[in-house]
Amino acid sequence: MLKLFKKTKDKIPKSEIIIEPKELKTPPLSKCGKPLLLDNTRWERRLHKELMSLIKEPPPGVTVDTESVQQNLSEWKINIKGFEGTLYEGEDFQLLFKFNNKYPFDSPEVTFIGNNIPVHPHVYSNGHICLSILTEDWSPALSVQSVCLSIASMLSSCREKKRPPDNTLYVKTCNKNPKKTKWWYHDDSV
Amino acid sequence: MDSDNEFLDNVDSGNVSSGDEGDEDFGMDVDPASSTERQLDTEEYQYKVLTTDEIVQHQREIIDEVNVVLKLSTPTTRILLNHFKWDKEKLFEKYFDGNPEEFFKCAHVINPFSKGTEAVRQKTTRNHPEECEICFSLLPPDSMTGLECGHRFCLTCWREYLTTKILTEGLGQTISCAAHGCDILVDDVTVTKLVPDTRVKVKYQQLITNSFVECNQLLRWCPSVDCTYAIKVNYAESRLVRCKCGHVFCFACGENWHEPVQCRWLKKWIKKCDDDSETSNWIAANTKECPKCSVTIEKDGGCNHMVCKNQNCKYDFCWVCLGSWEPHGSSWYNCNRYDEDEAKAARDAQEKLRSSLARYLHYYNRYMNHMQSMKFENKLYASVKQKMEEMQQHNMSWIEVQFLKKAVDILCQCRQTLMYTYVFAYYLKKNNQSMIFEDNQKDLESATEMLSEYLERDITSENLADIKQKVQDKYRYCEKRRTVLLDHVHEGYEKDWWDYTE
Numbered sequence: 001m002l003k004l005f006k007k008t009k010d011k012i013p014k015s016e017i018i019i020e021p022k023e024l025k026t027p028p029l030s031k032c033g034k035p036l037l038l039d040n041t042r043w044e045r046r047l048h049k050e051l052m053s054l055i056k057e058p059p060p061g062v063t064v065d066t067e068s069v070q071q072n073l074s075e076w077k078i079n080i081k082g083f084e085g086t087l088y089e090g091e092d093f094q095l096l097f098k099f100n101n102k103y104p105f106d107s108p109e110v111t112f113i114g115n116n117i118p119v120h121p122h123v124y125s126n127g128h129i130c131l132s133i134l135t136e137d138w139s140p141a142l143s144v145q146s147v148c149l150s151i152a153s154m155l156s157s158c159r160e161k162k163r164p165p166d167n168t169l170y171v172k173t174c175n176k177n178p179k180k181t182k183w184w185y186h187d188d189s190v
Numbered sequence: 191m192d193s194d195n196e197f198l199d200n201v202d203s204g205n206v207s208s209g210d211e212g213d214e215d216f217g218m219d220v221d222p223a224s225s226t227e228r229q230l231d232t233e234e235y236q237y238k239v240l241t242t243d244e245i246v247q248h249q250r251e252i253i254d255e256v257n258v259v260l261k262l263s264t265p266t267t268r269i270l271l272n273h274f275k276w277d278k279e280k281l282f283e284k285y286f287d288g289n290p291e292e293f294f295k296c297a298h299v300i301n302p303f304s305k306g307t308e309a310v311r312q313k314t315t316r317n318h319p320e321e322c323e324i325c326f327s328l329l330p331p332d333s334m335t336g337l338e339c340g341h342r343f344c345l346t347c348w349r350e351y352l353t354t355k356i357l358t359e360g361l362g363q364t365i366s367c368a369a370h371g372c373d374i375l376v377d378d379v380t381v382t383k384l385v386p387d388t389r390v391k392v393k394y395q396q397l398i399t400n401s402f403v404e405c406n407q408l409l410r411w412c413p414s415v416d417c418t419y420a421i422k423v424n425y426a427e428s429r430l431v432r433c434k435c436g437h438v439f440c441f442a443c444g445e446n447w448h449e450p451v452q453c454r455w456l457k458k459w460i461k462k463c464d465d466d467s468e469t470s471n472w473i474a475a476n477t478k479e480c481p482k483c484s485v486t487i488e489k490d491g492g493c494n495h496m497v498c499k500n501q502n503c504k505y506d507f508c509w510v511c512l513g514s515w516e517p518h519g520s521s522w523y524n525c526n527r528y529d530e531d532e533a534k535a536a537r538d539a540q541e542k543l544r545s546s547l548a549r550y551l552h553y554y555n556r557y558m559n560h561m562q563s564m565k566f567e568n569k570l571y572a573s574v575k576q577k578m579e580e581m582q583q584h585n586m587s588w589i590e591v592q593f594l595k596k597a598v599d600i601l602c603q604c605r606q607t608l609m610y611t612y613v614f615a616y617y618l619k620k621n622n623q624s625m626i627f628e629d630n631q632k633d634l635e636s637a638t639e640m641l642s643e644y645l646e647r648d649i650t651s652e653n654l655a656d657i658k659q660k661v662q663d664k665y666r667y668c669e670k671r672r673t674v675l676l677d678h679v680h681e682g683y684e685k686d687w688w689d690y691t692e
């Protein structure tokens with residue numbers, strides 16, 4: 001006689017399986033902040049040229065903090081003045097630009113820093129700015145200067161000083177890097 | 191037919207159709223009347239399984255067909271087709287009745303017939319050095335290049351720009367010009383020319399092929415992991431298609447073949463199950479306690495008839511309802527139906543359990559149960575193959591032992607159908623037809639459980655001819671019940687019998 005099917009396992013009480021948590025090992029951080037990539041000289045040349053032209057022919061109200069740049073070419077502090085005749089007249093603001101080694105193919109990370117963050121419907125109280133050219137609409141043909149001009153014009157066209165409606169929640173939950181935010185661009189007409 | 195192939199797939203190449211689905215008749219051995227597939231689906235659904243190369247080839251054919259009429263450059267036509275989701279009729283319609291300016295603008299292409307293009311060309315034949323707006327280098331004109339929009343950058347910057355877009359952002363057909371605010375798209379020939387790195391080129395080719403398949407209504411990637419075939423149909427419909435890798439799925443939604451429930455309800459159901467995953471986790475768990483002695487029991491086979499292995503208990507019970515097996519075994523399998531009265535009693539007893547949840551859990555439980563049984567039955571194929579080999583060493587020929595494989599095939603089909611009948615039933619409003627449906631479901635369920643149980647138990651006291659006769663009787667009955675159920679549901683679709691709860 002032939003047995004058709006043999007059960008491979010008996011229906012026995014299931015023993016408890018204890019899964020031991022694997023130890024989490026954090027990878028060693030590289031000492032050098034800047035990962036090596038692409039063509040460093042081209043990257044530096046472009047930043048140098050941008051810096052020179054910003055120092056020589058700065059757009060109105062814009063000045064580079066040259067001391068900060070001398071310390072580190074990949075982080076610039078830029079002062080920007082509120083224009084006359086706008087809601088920000090007489091105010092001084094500071095922007096921080098951070099460039100990674102893919103700049104200008106990757107956009108710079110730009111935030112307001114310091115004690116005076118402009119009260120504006122597109123600027124969060126932590127300094128993050130909701131501006132499409134800083135992420136989706138970035139083009140390598142844009143520059144620090146064109147970003148400064150866009151931000152200046154964004155401030156100038158403001159008609160009511162107020163924070164974005166979702167400020168509290170956003171500031172509590174956002175990533176430190178504003179480029180990690182999936183922005184829903186606020187209505188430009190504000 | 192080659193016996194080795196039987197356990198993989200029976201599709202060889204090129205044209206396949208659903209008509210031969212599961213059709214593994216072996217001449218003399220099979221009674222044709224009882225083994226015929228459901229007739230409703232025999233109107234041929236034509237489709238082709240394409241390899242990656244064939245997809246690329248198919249893409250070129252469409253471009254050529256359009257170009258016979260439009261007489262534009264191949265790269266431009268490709269961008270236009272992509273814009274119209276590879277629907278050439280739509281493209282022609284827009285091309286011939288709209289205004290050409292608007293037509294090209296919407297597709298993010300410079301109008302090849304506009305005079306401006308000429309001006310750009312002339313401008314670029316100038317001889318003095320130009321400055322690249324990205325790297326700020328002053329370079330001879332032959333180191334600079336650009337699209338028809340006239341925005342020119344150096345070759346190195348283009349290469350880096352395109353590489354970043356392809357590798358970092360995963361863009362293919364939708365990479366636009368590097369100039370700020372310019373939405374003119376970079377065509378594939380330009381990309382291939384400007385990017386020398388093979389790795390990037392391969393990635394780019396993958397990206398554009400992928401967008402071709404994904405936006406084309408008549409194509410669908412086989413959803414099976416690691417499978418690179420795509421299915422091409424003549425008209426998109428909810429139909430069974432079988433990939434060359436063996437995976438069977440619904441062309442319209444890409445899910446496993448889910449007859450009799452329709453795609454939209456299945457989609458709702460899957461979403462609901464995901465949303466309710468916490469509630470369902472405990473039900474989906476693979477263990478239960480013996481209702482009598484509380485020993486933990488693991489289900490390791492597809493059959494719902496359980497016998498407690500605690501030698502002091504040996505309780506016979508039903509895995510689904512945990513009730514005694516006795517009424518199940520002798521009469522019809524009795525726990526498929528969500529009995530409204532019983533549910534009401536349960537609600538009274540446990541007021542905490544909201545009725546909608548209870549109702550959902552009822553269907554979910556049965557749906558999951560069949561899904562899990564199906565996984566076990568797929569393992570059964572391996573053991574069946576071994577048994578068939580053993581039988582051949584005794585007194586049966588290869589053809590004579592095929593009934594066993596056929597039985598498992600049918601068992602799996604029935605489980606799959608049953609699984610989806612619970613999704614169908616969950617959204618169904620009660621009426622006379624839905625009650626007939628539930629009866630059909632109950633009949634199929636009991637027939638399936640009987641077949642499953644028979645195949646799983648040790649069969650020792652009978653001779654092979656008897657076993658064969660019994661297995662065949664059982665699977666033929668299952669097939670019959672399945673056909674009855676599906677035909678009834680389809681008739682309902684045609685005659686508008688089904689009312690839905692949502």
Ligand SMILES: [Zn+2]
Nearest residue numbers: 322325344347
């Ligand atoms: Zn360049």
Ligand SMILES: [Zn+2]
Nearest residue numbers: 339341367372
């Ligand atoms: Zn352009």
Ligand SMILES: [Zn+2]
Nearest residue numbers: 412417433435
């Ligand atoms: Zn496949």
Ligand SMILES: [Zn+2]
Nearest residue numbers: 440442443453
């Ligand atoms: Zn479907």
Ligand SMILES: [Zn+2]
Nearest residue numbers: 480483498503
């Ligand atoms: Zn027990």
Ligand SMILES: [Zn+2]
Nearest residue numbers: 508510511525
């Ligand atoms: Zn039961």
